[in-house]
Amino acid sequence: MSRVTISVSPHPYEALIEAGLIERVGARLREVLSGRDRLFVIAVALVRRKWGKQLMASLSEAGFKAQWAEMPDGERSKKLATVEQLAERLVRLGADRDAVVVAFGGGVVGDVAGMLGSLYMRGVDVVQIPTTVLAQVDASIGGKTGVNLRSGKNLLGTFHQPRAVLIDPQILSTLREREFRAGLYEVLKCGVIGRPELFSRLERTEVGKLRRDPAALEWFIAEAVKLKAEIVAADEREDGLRRVLNFGHTVGHALETATGYQRFLHGEAVGWGMIAAVHVSRAMGRCNELTARRITEATLALGPLPRMEVRDREILRAIQGDKKVRRGVVHFVLPREIGKVEIVGNVPDDVVVAAVDEIKRLSKNQYPQRAHKVVEFRFEQIK
Ligand SMILES: NC(=O)c1ccc[n+]([C@@H]2O[C@H](COP(=O)([O-])OP(=O)(O)OC[C@H]3O[C@@H](n4cnc5c(N)ncnc54)[C@H](O)[C@@H]3O)[C@@H](O)[C@H]2O)c1
Ligand SMILES: [Zn+2]
DSSP: OEEEEEOOSSOOEEEEEOTTGGGGHHHHHHHHOTTOOEEEEEEOHHHHHHHHHHHHHHHHHTTOEEEEEEOOOSGGGOSHHHHHHHHHHHHHTTOOTTOEEEEEESHHHHHHHHHHHHHGGGOOEEEEEEOSHHIIIIITSSOEEEEEETTEEEEEEEEOOOSEEEEOGGGGGGSOHHHHHHHHHHHHHHHHHHOHHHHHHHHTOOHHHHHTOHHHHHHHHHHHHHHHHHHHHHOTTSSSGGGGGGTTHHHHHHHHHHTTTSSOOHHHHHHHHHHHHHHHHHHTTOSOHHHHHHHHHHHHHTOOOOOOOOOHHHHHHHHHTSTTOBTTBOOEEEEEETTEEEEESOOOHHHHHHHHHHHHHHHHHHOTTSOSSOOOOOGGGGO
16 A cells, blocks of 8 residues: 655645545545544546445445445536536535545545535535546645636636555546546656656556556556655645646647547647647757657557547647636647656747647658558658
8 A cells, every 4th residue: 555645734634545445435534534524425427336336335334324425427518507407516525514425436536526526515525436547636626616607618627636556456447448548648747847767667568457456456556556646745836846747738638628528538739738748849959859759659559549639720729728828828748868857948840740740740650541540650751
């Protein structure tokens, strides 16, 4: 088991990462929730069906009285109305200020339940039990909560740190393969940002095998959590350092926006975005060819990535409209070497367009006859 402390004030908390943890969740929660009995578990039907029995058995064994509050699945339900409906349900169930909200699901449930917890009776305790790769390595750590508005994603939100994060890599066994792979791009991202050993091990790992190897998964997830914990502790409110976590996200978010969130899973868009950032970094003389090639190849090896069919103009427009534009300047997180990135605020448009063109070309090579299969490619092809 790995224990990672997230050192935020005034209440630091721990993330526990252990294969099979779901069987012992109740006992672990007892350590952090003394004298509290009532838990309200927020989940979607699918996750409740697959893992609900085990969770509830472990909670009641530890003496908790836990009740379900279900919400609809999918990014579309990440909206204020869902928070309101869940709050009404909590009232009906008699939840008071001592209630503990348990977020049991992917990033959507984590964000909605986190926001609910931060608002319900002006704030109650939240525990995160993330069930997707993305939620385990990213969304559940750091206390960001939020919902989407019709005008854009994550525009309404709060900071509300959880009391504990309980991570069981075994829960990922029921995840759809594509969702699993999509989360791994974020793990690879952590390697590039600040964990060279994580990067090089993932570079040498076959995704299919990793999925069936809980012990290995536990190590990868723990390393990614450690990186996120270090960054969050250094920059709790996302003013500076925390922005390095946006490696791959400048172009990634733009791809999601330009395709109306239909074509790419978030991690997949970040996958293309990381490769684009590598090109920008190369074009600006910030990293050497070996670094560029390793990041590109390792990213593609996690694929297949969905085909890129997006106009440059749309991508540029989306980049300009992104939240990461500060005072009119677009920021890119660029790799210098494996384990080291820098934030650069003056990337010329033509360099961005060239990088996007390169990932398009790479995408064509990836799908010569629209076959959904990664073909071998040579880095020289993409300059
Ligand atoms: N708060 C943060 O810091 C932060 C960081 C990154 C992302 N996010 C947010 O996270 C969200 C995306 O999260 P996601 O990728 O986890 O998507 P998601 O929550 O929609 O989950 C993806 C799908 O997997 C299903 N699922 C979840 N766990 C499962 C399991 N164990 N077995 C089978 N199916 C399972 C879900 O029901 C859903 O259909 C976005 O809204 C994003 O904005 C938040
Ligand atoms: Zn992300």
